[in-house]
Amino acid sequence: MKEKYDFETQFRDQVLRCSSCGFCRAVCPVFGITKRPALNARGKMLILKEVMDGNVDLNDELVETLFQCTTCASCSEQCPSGVNPPEIIKQARKDMVRIGSCHPAFEGMNQILKNHTNIYAEDEPEDFGRARHKNAPYVFFIGCVGAYREDEATMATLDVLDRLEVDYTLIDEVCCSGALEDVGFEINQRLTEKNVERILDTGAKAVITGCPYCSRTFNNKPQYQGLKDAGVEIIHISQFLKDFDFGVRTDKVVTYHDPCDLGRHCGIYEEPRQTIRKIAPNFVEMRHNRANALCCGAGGGVRGAYAKNSIDMARRRLEEVEEVGAEIVLTECNSCVHNLKNAKLRAQKFKIFTITQFLNHLLEEAG
Amino acid sequence: MDKKVKQCLEEIVGAENFTDSLIDLIAYAKDASEHRHRPDAAMWPVTVEQIVATLKLANQAKFPVTPRGAGTSLAGLAVPDRGGVILDLSRMDKILAINIEDRLVVVQPGVVYADLDRALASYGFFFPPDPASGSVCTLGGNVATNAGGIKGAKYGTTKDYVLALEVVLPDGRILHTGSKCMKSVSGYDLTRLFVGSEGTLGVITEITLKVNPKPPMTSTAMATFETLEDAGRAISEIMYSGIIPSALEVVDQQTLIAINQNTDLGLPEVEALLVAETDGYTREETEFQMEKIIEIFKKNNATTTRQADSKEEAEALWTARKSAYGVLARINNNLIVEDLAVPMSKVPDMLRSISELAKKHNLRIPTVGHAGDGNLHPVICFDGTNPDEVKRVEEASAQLFEKVIELGGTLTGEHGIGLAKIPFMGLEHDQVSMDVMRSVKQLFDPNNILNPGKMGLEE
Numbered sequence: 119m120k121e122k123y124d125f126e127t128q129f130r131d132q133v134l135r136c137s138s139c140g141f142c143r144a145v146c147p148v149f150g151i152t153k154r155p156a157l158n159a160r161g162k163m164l165i166l167k168e169v170m171d172g173n174v175d176l177n178d179e180l181v182e183t184l185f186q187c188t189t190c191a192s193c194s195e196q197c198p199s200g201v202n203p204p205e206i207i208k209q210a211r212k213d214m215v216r217i218g219s220c221h222p223a224f225e226g227m228n229q230i231l232k233n234h235t236n237i238y239a240e241d242e243p244e245d246f247g248r249a250r251h252k253n254a255p256y257v258f259f260i261g262c263v264g265a266y267r268e269d270e271a272t273m274a275t276l277d278v279l280d281r282l283e284v285d286y287t288l289i290d291e292v293c294c295s296g297a298l299e300d301v302g303f304e305i306n307q308r309l310t311e312k313n314v315e316r317i318l319d320t321g322a323k324a325v326i327t328g329c330p331y332c333s334r335t336f337n338n339k340p341q342y343q344g345l346k347d348a349g350v351e352i353i354h355i356s357q358f359l360k361d362f363d364f365g366v367r368t369d370k371v372v373t374y375h376d377p378c379d380l381g382r383h384c385g386i387y388e389e390p391r392q393t394i395r396k397i398a399p400n401f402v403e404m405r406h407n408r409a410n411a412l413c414c415g416a417g418g419g420v421r422g423a424y425a426k427n428s429i430d431m432a433r434r435r436l437e438e439v440e441e442v443g444a445e446i447v448l449t450e451c452n453s454c455v456h457n458l459k460n461a462k463l464r465a466q467k468f469k470i471f472t473i474t475q476f477l478n479h480l481l482e483e484a485g
Numbered sequence: 486m487d488k489k490v491k492q493c494l495e496e497i498v499g500a501e502n503f504t505d506s507l508i509d510l511i512a513y514a515k516d517a518s519e520h521r522h523r524p525d526a527a528m529w530p531v532t533v534e535q536i537v538a539t540l541k542l543a544n545q546a547k548f549p550v551t552p553r554g555a556g557t558s559l560a561g562l563a564v565p566d567r568g569g570v571i572l573d574l575s576r577m578d579k580i581l582a583i584n585i586e587d588r589l590v591v592v593q594p595g596v597v598y599a600d601l602d603r604a605l606a607s608y609g610f611f612f613p614p615d616p617a618s619g620s621v622c623t624l625g626g627n628v629a630t631n632a633g634g635i636k637g638a639k640y641g642t643t644k645d646y647v648l649a650l651e652v653v654l655p656d657g658r659i660l661h662t663g664s665k666c667m668k669s670v671s672g673y674d675l676t677r678l679f680v681g682s683e684g685t686l687g688v689i690t691e692i693t694l695k696v697n698p699k700p701p702m703t704s705t706a707m708a709t710f711e712t713l714e715d716a717g718r719a720i721s722e723i724m725y726s727g728i729i730p731s732a733l734e735v736v737d738q739q740t741l742i743a744i745n746q747n748t749d750l751g752l753p754e755v756e757a758l759l760v761a762e763t764d765g766y767t768r769e770e771t772e773f774q775m776e777k778i779i780e781i782f783k784k785n786n787a788t789t790t791r792q793a794d795s796k797e798e799a800e801a802l803w804t805a806r807k808s809a810y811g812v813l814a815r816i817n818n819n820l821i822v823e824d825l826a827v828p829m830s831k832v833p834d835m836l837r838s839i840s841e842l843a844k845k846h847n848l849r850i851p852t853v854g855h856a857g858d859g860n861l862h863p864v865i866c867f868d869g870t871n872p873d874e875v876k877r878v879e880e881a882s883a884q885l886f887e888k889v890i891e892l893g894g895t896l897t898g899e900h901g902i903g904l905a906k907i908p909f910m911g912l913e914h915d916q917v918s919m920d921v922m923r924s925v926k927q928l929f930d931p932n933n934i935l936n937p938g939k940m941g942l943e944e
Contacts, residue, residue, distance in 0.1 A: 135814070137814050138515055138516065138517050139517050139557065140516075140517060140555055140621055141620060141621055143555055144599070144620040144621045153573070153578075154504075154509070154512075155512040155513065155556065155573070156506070156509045156512035158512075164512055164514070164515055165508055165511050165512070168511050174507065174511070179508065182506070183508045198810055198811040200814075200815040
């Protein structure tokens with residue numbers, strides 16, 4: 119029998135293997151704030167089973183659950199049956215979009231990337247006062263959030279690279295567009311080709327990304343294979359910094375939020391901690407850390423589509439910061455920083471930075 | 486369900502706590518069992534008054550109400566078999582009081598087991614039953630199903646800790662049972678009547694639990710046995726030796742084979758592997774108990790025994806037991822995690838019978854269990870899309886429970902009757918016992934609105 123939807127062809131066995139144990143309730147950030155089983159991975163798998171059984175068609179009624187997943191993959195990490203819900207959901211979203219059912223926010227994002235170079239439709243690129251398109255061993259790739267929303271963090275990262283005398287160049291970068299694949303659309307080839315061409319033009323041996331999501335996209339999407347073919351290495355800034363000595367430290371109590379894109383999706387847990395331990399001996403772990411870290415709520419397009427829930431998820435994460443009495447929360451994803459900062463209450467006195475931003479601050483203080 | 490009724494329900498809890506969206510109805514159609522039936526609507530009440538109003542309306546308009554916690558039931562207890570309304574209590578999730586001076590806590594039904602455990606840890610206390618679904622299951626669900634777990638042999642199950650309850654009855658009256666005292670024989674023990682009643686008598690809205698100081702030290706050991714009979718004798722002997730292990734678990738040969746085929750653990754494929762844990766306040770105390778247990782293992786021909794020297798080693802010894810469900814879930818499309826209990830001395834007979842039944846019906850039925858209290862979990866593995874196999878599963882299940890009763894056992898040690906065990910109720914309970922149970926149901930819920938169709942209460 120020919121399957122009606124691509125998610126069935128690709129993931130039928132996995133959807134059937136979900137034993138409905140419900141253990142994903144413990145970790146799903148969307149369930150955590152809504153307590154609504156339909157939004158949990160088990161609920162989503164039950165709904166897709168009904169679709170496979172022919173009892174329900176993919177349609178607008180399913181948008182609220184299938185498009186409300188941060189793709190943080192906590193559920194996959196916990197699942198005793200080895201089911202990987204985010205991958206299944208991403209494919210189901212593509213099936214939904216094909217038949218015309220989609221959350222308007224995601225449709226908007228696809229439209230924006232058709233006509234602009236970044237997800238915010240900003241036409242004037244931020245000027246960070248650094249060389250662009252020069253020949254250099256490294257390209258520093260900022261990413262949309264770092265360029266247009268967390269530009270202070272980006273500026274600090276560039277300052278750190280300068281202090282370490284790293285020979286890098288910026289490029290007129292465009293959105294890596296990987297996120298489109300997460301929200302039901304195809305990656306934008308016009309954009310990916312520009313990035314590949316501009317990176318290769320510099321003759322760089324490596325791209326350092328400020329954004330873990332861009333890093334994932336460059337490493338995993340076939341549209342960026344050109345970089346690998348030319349021997350260009352993709353490194354996230356946290357990997358790049360791990361071997362340097364900085365000669366500065368703080369006595370403040372510091373904790374670290376593992377971004378889903380860096381942690382669960384790339385397995386990078388230790389490198390950021392290596393750097394933090396060097397500069398902050400009073401390092402404490404939050405209750406959920408590493409593979410069990412709670413999502414900040416920004417991923418999978420949820421911040422754009424379900425803003426209130428996204429902020430509530432970030433608040434829940436910040437409660438764990440209070441639990442351990444940290445004064446500084448570090449992370450290494452501009453998207454996480456952005457969402458966590460938006461969620462922080464006035465009464466919460468801790469501060470939120472990227473690791474490089476905080477490091478730069480210490481270096482500045484030390485003169 | 487009538488549109489007007491839905492409107493009334495929405496008014497009772499507010500739009501944000503009511504749903505009849507397709508996605509919610511599908512999600513509430515199932516628990517962790519194979520049973521499935523959609524409700525007509527679902528509500529997340531946040532106050533007792535809302536539950537009172539809902540039940541009054543249901544009793545008057547005569548629609549079914551199924552209370553629900555985390556929906557982790559393995560026997561269909563949380564499936565709304567007759568439709569109606571799901572009353573999801575997970576938004577009533579406050580710990581109302583931790584009163585260490587009186588050794589008790591007061592909680593709302595939606596508090597997650599693990600959250601209470603975390604709150605108690607800072608006092609050095611715990612709520613012992615430790616169900617396998619502890620990271621997600623709710624205390625209301627624990628009480629309504631009388632949940633057990635790995636520590637049953639030493640610490641008992643949920644029923645041993647419930648001191649008092651607040652319950653909304655089907656007619657909307659609020660009943661308070663029990664007392665906040667450690668001892669009370671004041672009137673009928675109504676508390677116990679509601680513990681394990683599977684949501685058929687009332688909706689539990691507040692729970693007072695006795696809690697225990699948590700012994701900080703544990704020792705762990707593992708032993709393998711060539712024959713089930715040797716393992717069985719070891720189990721019995723441990724349990725009458727005067728030492729009560731905090732856990733004594735059994736893993737059978739089929740499970741060991743399945744684990745070996747799907748991991749690199751390289752476990753010995755013997756007829757039985759036992760894991761024991763002792764707990765106490767000093768290392769000497771836990772080691773003393775464990776030495777006795779290892780002596781008994783050896784006396785009963787254990788082929789290997791290993792005792793953990795560190796926390797990491799202890800975890801390694803637990804791997805076979807703890808990885809069993811995951812391995813089985815990954816390699817099978819459908820699993821029925823069965824539940825039965827037999828007198829402890831009959832554990833080897835039961836394990837032998839399970840293995841024979843599997844052979845006879847050409848099925849894989851690996852078994853793990855809480856040997857220390859005779860509670861076993863045969864895991865029936867099958868492919869639900871193969872009608873012939875499904876039929877063999879049904880036949881094997883029926884014969885399994887005939888054997889359980891023949892050995893003086895019980896249909897369920899901790900999962901409940903729900904929908905799954907209804908066909909077997911008559912095997913264990915005679916007419917008088919069924920009559921009395923039905924009279925109790927009739928007394929509390931004459932209109933049969935609460936979780937109808939469960940426990941074989943309808944003739």
